Amino acid sequence: MSLQLQFESYVDLCREIAILEDTVFSLQKEAEFWWVGGHGFRLVTMDNAAERVEKLNKKINTYQKLLDLKVRLKESIDKHLSKMKGLEYKVAYLRFVERKSLKTIAEELDYSYDHIRRVSSRIKMPHISHSAIEQNVI
Structure with missing residues (x-):
């Protein structure tokens, strides 16, 4: 049996998309800081900065995939509604x-x-x- 997850609310879905967009943006800025700012200003070693950026990139990829999935769901809902x-x-x-x-x-x-x-x-x-x-x- 396949568990079906339907959106509970279009408004909630839109809110989740906005939050995920902000989260991805913040993580990207943090990764940029660690690579350019943190290492560039010699506040941390290059190895530590690279390790931190790698962890952040994994988080970014995970959140980006979830964001993409929710955006596709919203587009699908919009398409369904527009046909009615x-x-x-x-x-x-x-x-x-x-x-x-x-x-x-x-x-x-x-x-x-x-x-x-x-x-x-x-x-x-x-x-x-x-x-x-x-x-x-x-």
């Missing part, structure tokens, strides 16, 4: 982007809960399998 029209789009947007309950969506759109539930059950959003994360990130 009418009520299906409204329900998907309110459910996955704004994280509203089906009951709230039904009230806002002035449809019965059962009708919104049926529409929602037909919506197929992208997912990433657990094995894909293990193979591509860690």
